[in-house]
Amino acid sequence: MSDDPQVVERVIREVAESLGVDPAGVSPDAGLVLDLGADSLDLLDLVFRLEEAFGIQIERGQIEARIREAMGGDAYEIDGVLTPKALELLRQELPEVRPDRIRDGLRSSEVVTLFTVRTLVRLVERHREGKEGQSP
Amino acid sequence: MSEPRSGGAYDELLALLRGRRSVRRFLPEPVSEEDVRRLLEAARWAPSPTNRQPWRFAVVRETERKTRMREAVAEAARTAAASVGGMVEEGMAPYAAMFEAFEQAPVVVAVLARRPSRVAARLGAGLSDTERAALAGDLPAVGAAIQSLLLAAHALGLGACWMSGPLLAAPDLRAILGGPPTLDLVALIPVGRPAETPEAPPRRDAEQLLVGRKGTGPA
Numbered sequence: 579m580s581d582d583p584q585v586v587e588r589v590i591r592e593v594a595e596s597l598g599v600d601p602a603g604v605s606p607d608a609g610l611v612l613d614l615g616a617d618s619l620d621l622l623d624l625v626f627r628l629e630e631a632f633g634i635q636i637e638r639g640q641i642e643a644r645i646r647e648a649m650g651g652d653a654y655e656i657d658g659v660l661t662p663k664a665l666e667l668l669r670q671e672l673p674e675v676r677p678d679r680i681r682d683g684l685r686s687s688e689v690v691t692l693f694t695v696r697t698l699v700r701l702v703e704r705h706r707e708g709k710e711g712q713s714p
Numbered sequence: 715m716s717e718p719r720s721g722g723a724y725d726e727l728l729a730l731l732r733g734r735r736s737v738r739r740f741l742p743e744p745v746s747e748e749d750v751r752r753l754l755e756a757a758r759w760a761p762s763p764t765n766r767q768p769w770r771f772a773v774v775r776e777t778e779r780k781t782r783m784r785e786a787v788a789e790a791a792r793t794a795a796a797s798v799g800g801m802v803e804e805g806m807a808p809y810a811a812m813f814e815a816f817e818q819a820p821v822v823v824a825v826l827a828r829r830p831s832r833v834a835a836r837l838g839a840g841l842s843d844t845e846r847a848a849l850a851g852d853l854p855a856v857g858a859a860i861q862s863l864l865l866a867a868h869a870l871g872l873g874a875c876w877m878s879g880p881l882l883a884a885p886d887l888r889a890i891l892g893g894p895p896t897l898d899l900v901a902l903i904p905v906g907r908p909a910e911t912p913e914a915p916p917r918r919d920a921e922q923l924l925v926g927r928k929g930t931g932p933a
Contacts, residue, residue, distance in 0.1 A: 601895070617766075630832065
């Protein structure tokens with residue numbers, strides 16, 4: 579699936595403005611937390627910005643919900659640490675994230691730190707597709 | 715460890731606070747890289763809500779760039795004054811000259827800020843513009859960083875001045891300064907060895923600053 583260049587450009591602009599960095603230095607593959615230094619409030623701010631920019635409503639925990647559904651009853655986490663099967667499904671769910679970052683011992687609370695600019699692009703595109711599908 | 719309420723560190727701090735002046739005339743001596751580093755070291759330890767550390771800095775030393783900045787400010791001040799006309803235009807003239815004083819400093823530190831969180835703006839319905847800016851927290855935090863930088867300059871025997879007037883030319887200045895276009899300019903701070911020691915301008919008494927209902931605090 580190729581990303582809509584206009585969506586990519588707008589997401590990069592929102593990320594750059596939110597984090598106070600140069601848009602030219604924001605690659606679609608940059609990790610929001612690990613590469614660009616975003617903190618949890620920045621991520622919240624980004625969600626608000628994307629909602630405004632694209633006229634969408636983003637709910638929390640969709641990625642985790644999809645993985646849990648695909649687990650077929652197997653454990654998603656044990657004591658907060660993702661199981662090997664959950665890690666494998668997470669790699670499939672977040673193909674834009676460098677595989678070495680989805681490592682053994684990853685905690686469920688750390689999943690959000692893996693998000694890249696492209697994760698946001700895909701999030702927006704998924705919402706837009708869903709919204710278009712509901713249009714009369 | 716608790717600090718004493720008076721004496722020692724408090725007295726030293728108060729002496730720095732009271733002794734700091736807004737210096738706009740400078741000796742032509744250079745300011746070392748080490749001193750600039752010390753200023754930024756002090757600034758980065760300022761407090762900021764949710765530790766956003768929204769401040770950024772651009773250091774300008776080159777005469778050519780300072781001149782371009784001064785020309786941009788002069789032009790913007792002329793345009794702004796002409797746009798209001800009459801008494802205000804006349805009254806602005808002496809201020810406009812002050813706005814250009816940074817050009818003579820060996821170093822100009824431009825203070826920039828990240829743009830405020832949209833979340834705060836969304837939550838701030840019913841607030842005044844000032845309250846919304848305070849809720850976002852970035853602008854007050856940058857002010858704290860400026861204060862730290864100014865006090866550090868004073869402690870190092872340097873003169874400095876918090877200048878907001880040049881912001882009349884903010885778009886041009888940001889272009890000259892470079893850096894991410896997603897940062898906003900908040901102040902220019904010329905820094906150098908002082909060629910003047912201005913008198914302390916009057917300060918209101920603490921009593922005059924208290925507002926609202928009388929509290930039940932210590933007499």
